[in-house]
Amino acid sequence: SQQGEEDPQALSIQEGENATMNCSYKTSINNLQWYRQNSGRGLVHLILIRSNEREKHSGRLRVTLDTSKKSSSLLITASRAADTASYFCATAYGGSQGNLIFGKGTKLSVKP
Amino acid sequence: EADIYQTPRYLVIGTGKKITLECSQTMGHDKMYWYQQDPGMELHLIHYSYGVNSTEKGDLSSESTVSRIRTEHFPLTLESARPSHTSQYLCASSRPLAGGYNEQFFGPGTRLTVL
Numbered sequence: 001s002q003q004g005e006e007d008p009q010a011l012s013i014q015e016g017e018n019a020t021m022n023c024s025y026k027t028s029i030n031n032l033q034w035y036r037q038n039s040g041r042g043l044v045h046l047i048l049i050r051s052n053e054r055e056k057h058s059g060r061l062r063v064t065l066d067t068s069k070k071s072s073s074l075l076i077t078a079s080r081a082a083d084t085a086s087y088f089c090a091t092a093y094g095g096s097q098g099n100l101i102f103g104k105g106t107k108l109s110v111k112p
Numbered sequence: 113e114a115d116i117y118q119t120p121r122y123l124v125i126g127t128g129k130k131i132t133l134e135c136s137q138t139m140g141h142d143k144m145y146w147y148q149q150d151p152g153m154e155l156h157l158i159h160y161s162y163g164v165n166s167t168e169k170g171d172l173s174s175e176s177t178v179s180r181i182r183t184e185h186f187p188l189t190l191e192s193a194r195p196s197h198t199s200q201y202l203c204a205s206s207r208p209l210a211g212g213y214n215e216q217f218f219g220p221g222t223r224l225t226v227l
Contacts, residue, residue, distance in 0.1 A: 030213070031213050033215070033216075035216075035218075040221070040223070041220055041221065042116075042202055042204075042218030042219050042220050042221050043155075043202070043204075043216075043218040044218070045215045045216060045217070048209070048213060048215060050213070086152075088154070088155070092213070092214065098214070099145075099157055099160060099170070099171075100157075100214075100216065101157075101171070102147075102154045102155040103154055104152075104153060104154040105152075105154065107152070
C-alpha cells in the first residue's frame with residue numbers, strides 16, 4: 001500500500017521564489033527521505049530526516065517532519081531554473097534494512 | 113552522479129521476446145533494488161536483494177525475474193515481453209548511513225516499449 005502522498009501534484013513558480021512541497025504518510029516510519037528526479041533520469045537523494053527529528057537543513061533545502069500529523073514538507077529557497085524536476089518523498093519502515101515506499105511526486109517548474 | 117549503470121537506456125521490442133535489463137554498480141553496495149515507474153507516477157518496488165544469492169519480491173507483483181551472482185551485478189529478465197510491460201525500469205543500490213539508515217543511489221533507468 002502506498003505510504004507517501006505529495007501535494008501539490010504540480011507547482012510552477014518564478015526564479016527566486018520559494019517552493020514548498022508536502023508529503024503525508026499513513027503508518028509509523030523509521031525515517032523519511034526526499035529525492036529529486038530530472039526528466040527521464042534516475043532519482044537523486046536530497047535529504048533524510050529521522051523519525052525523532054523535527055527539522056533539517058541542507059543548503060537551500062529545509063525539511064520538516066511532524067510525526068503526530070504524519071506529514072513532512074520540503075522547502076526550496078531562492079529557487080533556480082535548474083531546480084525544475086520532480087520531487088518524491090519516500091518513507092522507510094522495517095529498520096535499517098527496510099525498503100522505501102515512494103509517493104507520486106510533485107512536479108516543480110521554475111521559470112527564468 | 114552515482115556509480116550505477118543500466119543498459120540499455122532505451123529498448124523497443126516485439127511481443128514475446130525475451131529480454132534482460134542490465135544493472136551494475138561499482139560502490140560495493142550489498143543491497144540492490146529494481147523499481148518500475150510509469151510516466152509521472154510513483155516508483156513501485158518489484159525486486160530487491162540483500163546480497164549475493166539473495167533475491168526477494170517487492171510490493172508490486174511482476175512477471176520478471178532477477179539474479180544476484182555477483183555483488184555488483186543485478187540483472188532483470190522478462191521471459192516473454194508483453195505490451196503491459198511497457199514502462200521505465202530503475203535500478204538502485206543502497207549503503208547504510210551512520211545510525212543504520214539507508215540512502216539509495218539510482219541508475220539512469222531503462223525505458224522499455226513492447227509493441
